[in-house]
Amino acid sequence: MAEPQPEKTLTLSQQYALEKEDKVGVDTKPVEVKEVENTVNATSEEVVAERDEEPPAASPKESTEVPAPAAEESSDSAPSAVVGGESSEASADAAETSNETAAEENTENAENSSEQEAVEEEAPEVKLETAPADFRFPTTNQTRHCFTRYIEYHRCVAAKGEDAPECDKFQKYYRSLCPGEWVERWNEQRENGTFPGPL
């Protein structure tokens, strides 16, 4: 039963993989890592030949990603590792597209993911990113995913204070996942002290 599954998903994802999309999926997480990436690769990217450009860009992403989620929750590190593995697969064909764009532009724009350029031209404030797939919730039923993200955010705020930047991502996630009506109801319940979850 489980055996045909990985084969099929692999072939499907390979068959329908769009160079940009994999980048988008990967880019959801390492937003906070990007500054590091820039400083590391700023010099090398201008000089290095086309083929060598992508692998160094991918490898620091994976290596820097590990400490970043360790700050908040341990469960997040497992998905990020898997996603990182996917990115290295995708980097082969992603490299070709980024080569072309890099050749055209020839700028020192370090985050050279072609997806960002396309969006930035049109609307700088709209970035296509959303809550990533969470491997704690692999099924169709995502009810607890939404609920868990909501609780995670409020626990995070309770622990680190109202303006803690680490909590922002949880806020984005639960806003993406939960219907507005639910969030409003939960906010009311929290104010009244009748919220059913562990806060």
Next chain:
Amino acid sequence: MIVLEWLFLTISPCDAAEPWQLGFQDAATPMMQGIIDLHHDIFFFLILILVFVSRILVRALWHFHYQKNPIPQRIVHGTTIEILWTIFPSIILMFIAIPSFALLYSMDEVVVDPAITIKAIGHQWYWTYEYSDYNSSDEESLTFDSYMIPEDDLELGQLRLLEVDNRVVVPAKTHLRIIVTSADVLHSWAVPSLGVKCDAVPGRLNQISILVQREGVYYGQCSEICGTNHAFSIVVEAVPRKDYGSRVSNQLIPQTGEA
């Protein structure tokens, strides 16, 4: 000639239901492509069995007619043929089951992280869509209702019982996560061309992943009996990624301006 047109032209490729339609709508996602391929795979075996069984049946009726063959045969046992007609159908079942399960499990597999999340909330009888990836607070989000256009208000070229006033705009060639839920009774968010049918259950969030491979307008209907106006419609409009970005930001700016 008209009959011929009915027979063949009505199976015309389209992203909406047609009168007298016999075939599938055109596939716009890998999922729908998989469904169509599975259908054709199974149909191969189906026709094979149909031909074989009808041949046996006709042959038996022909040769063992009561006038031609008044004394019935008294064979009650035959090991060889019994083994054959046990093994052979199970092999056929295997050939059907393997691609079927492969498709089934690949369909609800979340392959990659999605780029956007859209929430579809069923009501009696309209859908509410929420785009809240770009929110800056809990209250404001890009939310709109999508009502079916009543028959009297249709303009020329609009599809009867299918058109809506606000379409769901999604970027093509992008991994989408659609979260389907309901605010009152059971509904079902179904778009045939996208190969998607997902029940909307109050108090539960169901997720479907879609990758629309080409730009277009895809029509669907509510597919769970939900009251008088059941089968109110769903329209998904896939636009290029750039247009999606500008469309969302255009709709966001006035909202954030108000707030």
